Structures are given as structure tokens and as C-alpha cells.
Amino acid sequence: MQTFGYAAQSAGVPLAPFTFQRRALRANDVAMEILYCGVCHSDLHQARNDWGASRYPMVPGHEIVGRVTAVGPEVKQYKVGDSVAVGCMVDSCQVCDQCRKGEEQMCREHNTQTYNGLDRITREVTYGGYSKHLVVREEFVLRVPEGLELAKAAPLLCAGITTYSPLRTWNVGPGSRVGVIGLGGLGHMAVKLAVGMGAKVTVLSRSADKRADALALGADALLVSSDPQAMARAQSNFDLIIDTIPVRHDVSPYMPLLDIDCTLVIVGQVGPIDEQLTLPMLLGRRRLAGSPIGGIAQTQEMLDFCARKNILPDCEMIAMQDINQAFERMERADVRYRFVIDMASLGNGA
Numbered sequence: 014m015q016t017f018g019y020a021a022q023s024a025g026v027p028l029a030p031f032t033f034q035r036r037a038l039r040a041n042d043v044a045m046e047i048l049y050c051g052v053c054h055s056d057l058h059q060a061r062n063d064w065g066a067s068r069y070p071m072v073p074g075h076e077i078v079g080r081v082t083a084v085g086p087e088v089k090q091y092k093v094g095d096s097v098a099v100g101c102m103v104d105s106c107q108v109c110d111q112c113r114k115g116e117e118q119m120c121r122e123h124n125t126q127t128y129n130g131l132d133r134i135t136r137e138v139t140y141g142g143y144s145k146h147l148v149v150r151e152e153f154v155l156r157v158p159e160g161l162e163l164a165k166a167a168p169l170l171c172a173g174i175t176t177y178s179p180l181r182t183w184n185v186g187p188g189s190r191v192g193v194i195g196l197g198g199l200g201h202m203a204v205k206l207a208v209g210m211g212a213k214v215t216v217l218s219r220s221a222d223k224r225a226d227a228l229a230l231g232a233d234a235l236l237v238s239s240d241p242q243a244m245a246r247a248q249s250n251f252d253l254i255i256d257t258i259p260v261r262h263d264v265s266p267y268m269p270l271l272d273i274d275c276t277l278v279i280v281g282q283v284g285p286i287d288e289q290l291t292l293p294m295l296l297g298r299r300r301l302a303g304s305p306i307g308g309i310a311q312t313q314e315m316l317d318f319c320a321r322k323n324i325l326p327d328c329e330m331i332a333m334q335d336i337n338q339a340f341e342r343m344e345r346a347d348v349r350y351r352f353v354i355d356m357a358s359l360g361n362g363a
């Protein structure tokens with residue numbers, strides 16, 4: 014199937030129109046027309062080869078919402094016209110211990126990424142959601158529940174599940190004391206999801222500038238991390254801290270804020286952090302952890318949870334043609350809180 018979208022042809026150039034082929038439908042494949050695609054920080058990093066493993070041409074995008082246009086003969090759960098979604102992975106081995114327990118993101122044979130991955134059968138490079146059509150095997154297609162607004166649902170597929178998964182791993186529920194560091198695409202979802210679970214949520218920020226924004230998102234408080242007295246008063250006050258900062262930073266000041274046996278989980282940054290002081294970890298048996306996206310079953314659980322609780326990201330809709338400007342604005346953290354591409358802007362050709 015011929016389709017079109019936007020691609021980076023190399024690390025140093027802007028994204029530009031690109032025409033390419035989607036594979037012919039396999040027996041267990043679902044074909045969809047993409048309606049919306051969220052713009053994730055990793056799209057920017059991958060397009061520019063910041064992590065050193067980019068394959069070109071690259072069609073980024075792994076926060077995908079669309080409508081089914083065709084299904085292979087063995088597809089059971091989806092039919093033409095269904096509202097569906099695809100996140101950060103499109104395949105895995107399906108037989109290892111992790112895949113069998115629904116943790117495909119941990120597949121021992123590595124999951125296949127939605128873009129910049131290699132198809133498990135043909136070894137062709139996978140192309141993501143900055144495009145008009147997509148073909149994905151049934152097991153990696155999510156259902157968008159009734160009542161969830163399609164245009165705003167896209168960022169749930171990466172920013173949503175990346176913050177939902179640690180909240181579930183560390184059993185956040187009514188009364189849990191959750192801290193969120195950073196108030197961007199991931200951070201604002203962490204606040205909304207934790208509030209939806211009944212937690213008492215505090216946003217940690219270097220200045221008080223974001224207090225009104227934090228409270229508007231549902232947080233109970235904002236803690237100014239540059240205020241030593243406020244930080245001292247908040248010692249041992251948190252059950253879980255989710256650190257969404259996307260750049261190198263120092264986590265040591267946050268560790269004493271955790272209660273005994275509690276965890277600070279990094280979900281945003283890829284790369285080194287500053288030198289870590291171990292004393293607060295030893296004394297309070299506190300933990301520093303990381304967490305990626307969740308498995309397919311948990312991603313569906315998250316979508317259903319968001320539909321039930323009416324939780325949606327705050328989005329700024331853009332046209333596909335505006336993507337390079339959006340990347341620049343994202344680098345300056347000038348977005349509240351997630352760009353979503355309206356694929357109708359692609360029209361009938363790239």
C-alpha cells in the first residue's frame with residue numbers, strides 16, 4: 014500500500030514530505046488510517062540521532078490514534094471502522110517469559126519499536142505515525158474506548174503509559190503521597206493520572222511560577238525545590254516521586270523527601286545523571302529506579318481508566334507541516350503540554 018507522511022532524511026535536516034510503502038496485510042494485521050499523532054520528545058531525539066542509533070529515512074511518531082480500514086483474515090478483535098491506537102511498540106517475540114506475562118516492553122528478544130525498529134519478518138525499517146496509514150499486527154493494536162476524545166487521546170500512548178505504569182508498579186491509590194518533578198508532557202500526565210487514582214499530588218519545581226498550572230491540573234501543592242527550608246520541611250513526606258526531567262540533572266536533593274523504603278523513579282531522561290549521594294538511600298532504605306512504558310494489557314487498562322475518569326492530556330493541535338517549528342518549540346519547553354498532529358492536514362498526498 015502506498016502512503017505518505019513526513020520523514021527526516023538525515024540527522025541534520027528538517028522533516029519533509031515522504032512517500033513510501035506500507036506492507037501488504039498479513040493474516041493477523043490491522044490496517045488503519047491515522048487520524049492523530051502525538052509529538053514525543055523521543056521523536057525529536059531520534060530524528061536528530063541524539064541517541065546514536067537512528068536509521069534514515071525516519072518517519073517518527075508513536076502516539077497514534079486512527080480508524081481501522083482493513084483487517085487480515087485471522088484478526089478477531091477489530092473490524093473496519095473501529096477506533097484504535099498504537100503506542101511505542103508494534104511486535105515482540107510473544108513466547109518469552111516477559112511476553113507471556115504481558116510485559117512485551119521487556120521482551121527478551123527486544124520489542125519492535127513503532128519507528129526506527131526492524132520488522133521481525135522482513136527486517137525492513139519500521140515507519141511511525143507521522144503518516145497517513147499504518148499496518149500493525151493485531152496483538153499490538155489498542156482499542157480507544159467509547160467516550161475518550163480521539164483528538165486528545167494520542168499522547169496517552171507514550172506520555173500516558175510511561176507515567177501510568179510506575180504509578181501501578183508502586184501501588185499508588187487513595188491517600189498515596191506522590192511527588193512529580195517536571196511539568197511537561199510526561200509530568201502533567203503523571204499529575205492527572207495520580208490524582209485520578211486518589212493520590213495526594215505535589216509538583217516539585219525550581220520556582221513557584223508553575224503553582225497555578227500545577228493546581229489547575231489537580232495537584233494539591235507545589236514544592237519549590239530551590240527553597241531549602243521548604244525542602245527540609247518536606248523530608249520523608251512522599252511514597253513515590255516520579256522524575257520526568259528530560260535532561261541531565263541532580264536527583265540527590267529529592268531523595269530525602271522519600272519516606273522509608275520508598276522510591277524515586279526516573280521516567281524522562283536517557284543518559285547520565287549527576288553524582289548521586291548514597292547516604293539518604295542507605296539511611297532510609299530509599300530506592301532510585303527507572304521505568305519504561307507498560308505492556309499492551311496495561312496500556313489498554315490505562316486507556317480504559319482514562320475514559321472512565323475522563324482524564325485527557327492538554328494538547329495543542331498542529332498541522333503536519335508545522336512539525337519542524339513544533340520541534341523547536343518543544344526544545345524550549347514552549348508547549349502546554351503536548352503537540353498533537355492532525356493528520357487531516359496531510360490531505361491526499363505528501
Ligand SMILES: [Zn+2]
Nearest residue numbers: 053055171172
Ligand atoms: Zn514517546
Ligand SMILES: [Zn+2]
Nearest residue numbers: 106109112120
Ligand atoms: Zn518476548
